[in-house]
Amino acid sequence: xxxxxxxxxxxxxxxxxxxxxxxxxxxxxxxxxxxxxxxxxxxxxxxxxxxxxxxxxxxxxxxxxxxxxxxxxxxxxxxxxxxxxxxxxxxxxxxxxxxxxxxxxxxxxxxxxxxxxxxxxxxxxxxxxxxxxxxxxxxxxxxxxxxxxxxxxxxxxxxxxxxxxxxxxxxxxxxxxxxxxxxxxxxxxxxxxxxxxxxxxxxxxxxxxxxxxxxxxxxxxxxxxxxxxxxxxxxxxxxxxxxxxxxxxxxxxxxxxxxxxxxxxxxxxxxxxxxxxxxxxxxxxxxxxxxxxxxxxxxxxxxxxxxxxxxxxxxxxxxxxxxxxxxxxxxxxxxxxxxxxxxxxxxxxxxxxxxxxxxxxxxxxxxxxxxxxxxxxxxxxxxxxxxxxxxxxxxxxxxxxxxxxxxxxxxxxxxxxxxxxxxxxxxxxxxxxxxxxxxxxxxxxxxxxxxxxxxxxxxxxxxxxxxxxxxxxxxxxxxx
Numbered sequence: 001x002x003x004x005x006x007x008x009x010x011x012x013x014x015x016x017x018x019x020x021x022x023x024x025x026x027x028x029x030x031x032x033x034x035x036x037x038x039x040x041x042x043x044x045x046x047x048x049x050x051x052x053x054x055x056x057x058x059x060x061x062x063x064x065x066x067x068x069x070x071x072x073x074x075x076x077x078x079x080x081x082x083x084x085x086x087x088x089x090x091x092x093x094x095x096x097x098x099x100x101x102x103x104x105x106x107x108x109x110x111x112x113x114x115x116x117x118x119x120x121x122x123x124x125x126x127x128x129x130x131x132x133x134x135x136x137x138x139x140x141x142x143x144x145x146x147x148x149x150x151x152x153x154x155x156x157x158x159x160x161x162x163x164x165x166x167x168x169x170x171x172x173x174x175x176x177x178x179x180x181x182x183x184x185x186x187x188x189x190x191x192x193x194x195x196x197x198x199x200x201x202x203x204x205x206x207x208x209x210x211x212x213x214x215x216x217x218x219x220x221x222x223x224x225x226x227x228x229x230x231x232x233x234x235x236x237x238x239x240x241x242x243x244x245x246x247x248x249x250x251x252x253x254x255x256x257x258x259x260x261x262x263x264x265x266x267x268x269x270x271x272x273x274x275x276x277x278x279x280x281x282x283x284x285x286x287x288x289x290x291x292x293x294x295x296x297x298x299x300x301x302x303x304x305x306x307x308x309x310x311x312x313x314x315x316x317x318x319x320x321x322x323x324x325x326x327x328x329x330x331x332x333x334x335x336x337x338x339x340x341x342x343x344x345x346x347x348x349x350x351x352x353x354x355x356x357x358x359x360x361x362x363x364x365x366x367x368x369x370x371x372x373x374x375x376x377x378x379x380x381x382x383x384x385x386x387x388x389x390x391x392x393x394x395x396x397x398x399x400x401x402x403x404x405x406x407x408x409x410x411x412x413x414x415x416x417x418x419x420x421x422x423x424x425x426x427x428x429x430x431x432x433x434x435x436x437x438x439x440x441x442x443x444x445x446x447x448x449x450x451x452x453x454x455x456x457x458x459x460x461x462x463x464x465x466x467x468x469x470x471x472x473x474x475x476x477x478x479x480x
Contacts, residue, residue, distance in 0.1 A: 007036035007089065009182065011045065011206075012189025014052035015199030020045050022208040026183055029326040029364045030095030030316035036183045040208035043215055049203040050221045053145045053172035056200030061142040061170045063198075069116040071197060072167050076112035078191040079105075089184035090155050091318060095326045095363065098318035100280055104156035104184070110446045111164030118464050119168035122471070135478050140471040142170035143247060144223030147216045149237065150185070151228045152178035152328055153283040158228045159185050160446075161251075161461040163202065169470035171224065174203045176216060180328055182206040217241040224249065224469060228285075230384075231455050249459035249469040251451055253384045254413030255289045257405040259428065260301060261398075262294040264418035265440070270304035272416070272442050273390060278312045278324045278368045282388040283332075286414035286436065286444075289385055290374070292401060295394045302372060305390055306352050309368040314357050324388055326364040333364040336387030339380040343371055343391075346378050353388075376407070406433045412456030414438065 007026070010017040021042030028035045041049070060068075079086065086108075087101040096104075127136040148162035159175060166173040177185035189204040207213040217225050217240045225241045226249040227234055234250045241248070260269050276287050293301050314324045327333045337355070344350050353369030366388055374381055374391040381391065395401050405415065415434040417425050422439075429437045435452040444450065444462075451460035459469045 006034070007038070007092070007183050009036060009038040009186035010189075011039045011041060012186070012192055012202065012204040013045065013049045014055075014203065015193065015197065017190065017193050018045075020205070020208070024179055024182075024206065024208065026093050026181070027329070028092050028095050029328055032362050032364075035092045038182050038186060038206065040179065041205040041212050042208055043212050045205060046207070046212045046215045049174050049205055050145070050216070050219050052200035053174050053203055054200075054221045056172040056198060057142075057145055060172055060198065060201050063170065065119055068119070068168060068170060071195070071201075072112045072116040072164075074195045075167075075191060075197070076109055076116075078195055079109050079112065079188070082187070082191060086156060086184055086187055089187050090181070093181045093183045094152060094155065094328060095316055096280065097316070097322035097325045099321065099323075100325070104154055107154075107157040107446060108160040108163075108188070111160035112167075114446045115164035115168035115467070118467065121464070122467065127475075133480055135480060137476045139474050139476065141474060143470050143472045144171060145221050146171045146173045146224040146226060146470060147222045148173055148175045149213075149216075149225075149227040149229060149233070150175065150177045151285075152181040153280060153285075155181040155184040156188070159188060161228065161450075161466070162226055163188075164446075165466040165470050167201070169467055171470045172201050172203075174205070174216060174222075176213060177204070177206050179206045179208075214240045218243050220244040222246060226250065226459075226469060227252070228461070229253075234457075247469060249461075249466075250457050251285065251461055252413070252455065252457045254285055254434075254452060254456050255382070255384055256286055256414045256416065256434075257432075258288045258291040258416040259401060259405060259418065260291065260293045260297070261417075261419035261421070261424065262296040263420045264297070265420065266297060266301050266304060268440065269418040270301060270308055272418075274305060274308040274312070274368075276442060277390050278309065278388045281324050281327050281366070283328065283386050285384075287385075288390065288416060290381060290391055290393055290405075292393050292395045292405065294398075295396050298392070298394050302351065302370070302392055305392070306370050309352050309370050309390065312368045314360075314365055314367065316363070324365075324368055327366055327387060328364070330364055332386070333366060336366055336385060336389065339383065339385060339387075340369060340371065340389060343374060343378040343380045346375070348372065348374050348378060348380075348391075351392075376404075402428065402431045406431075412454035413452035416442070
């Protein structure tokens with residue numbers, strides 16, 4: 001079902017809705033139609049945003065927590081009042097199934113509520129002095145200007161992860177949404193403008209080309225660079241931002257393993273693997289990539305996964321219970337299709353899917369796909385797939401399995417264990433090198449820390465721990 005809406009969006013800089021140096025087309029990947037035209041920032045616009053955030057730094061930091069909470073609640077109220085509008089922006093800009101837009105919306109609303117409450121729990125801490133000659137107090141203050149780079153796969157959820165803690169902590173923020181999905185972020189800028197948020201506290205712009213985007217990180221004004229994106233992008237931004245010492249907070253790529261033991265609840269495991277893999281067309285940083293299955297149950301589990309894949313509804317009609325939408329663009333489609341073809345050419349079994357569903361002649365759709373007998377020599381084993389493809393890998397040796405699961409080039413974000421043996425599960429969890437380990441289930445929410453280790457990230461989104469990225473610690477010692 002094609003949307004008839006054409007959005008015309010302006011950037012939000014220094015408290016105003018403004019045009020940029022260019023206008024970018026936003027294309028719905030489900031229909032390949034232009035659904036929006038958005039203002040894009042060049043270097044002059046980036047400089048204005050940096051100056052606006054810098055000018056707001058002192059006054060916003062000195063604003064009382066109660067006043068910041070009031071602004072966050074006012075924005076939350078507007079978000080709630082505009083649910084249909086915000087969700088429709090996401091639906092149209094990335095072809096996300098209508099049901100999938102609910103999670104994006106809910107996280108924005110919950111983030112504004114959660115961090116408005118959580119910041120009030122931050123307290124000064126008194127340290128004892130062993131000699132009794134001094135008093136020592138630890139106190140927190142805003143880190144300064146933050147620059148947030150967002151991925152396109154969850155346009156409002158990713159924004160929520162950054163906006164809530166930044167506003168609560170007293171940090172002016174410049175949000176740079178992906179040029180592929182900027183409309184919902186720009187819609188939030190409209191709501192900030194509507195409530196009269198103080199100038200420069202929140203700035204939202206996408207960029208026309210890499211030069212203006214890099215200029216945000218290269219500036220010496222920001223104190224924090226935060227990113228949701230690929231590991232390669234994280235490395236790039238760290239290099240670009242090295243013009244000055246800045247805090248870094250990055251949720252990066254992953255190559256998530258799933259460990260399915262022979263005693264597992266196979267229905268549960270198949271439900272979760274396929275749900276997390278086929279929702280959002282597999283374009284999820286924590287989605288299962290390598291599914292290791294104990295050989296004794298491999299045949300049974302494979303049939304379960306294949307049947308679920310073949311029953312998964314694909315499309316764009318918001319009036320139907322669609323699960324899998326399109327990949328974000330043609331380049332992404334070709335990349336994932338290439339990974340599938342390379343694996344099959346190297347000996348993997350194509351059990352279902354693997355190409356465009358026959359009912360679509362437009363849109364970047366890829367059928368939910370299941371591959372068997374995937375091996376470490378295949379590119380799909382080594383790379384984050386970011387597509388609706390389940391790779392099944394048999395295992396016999398439980399001891400060797402941990403090393404195999406940890407052997408991910410960009411590993412370190414999420415992993416999954418399915419077994420009824422809880423002692424085994426806890427032992428395996430202690431040896432997996434991942435920031436998030438899910439046992440017999442999956443749970444994410446704003447109050448749960450989200451982050452990876454190693455090449456998969458620095459710091460955390462969500463939970464009270466996210467505030468650490470936006471606050472700096474001072475020690476004040478006074479002689480008695």
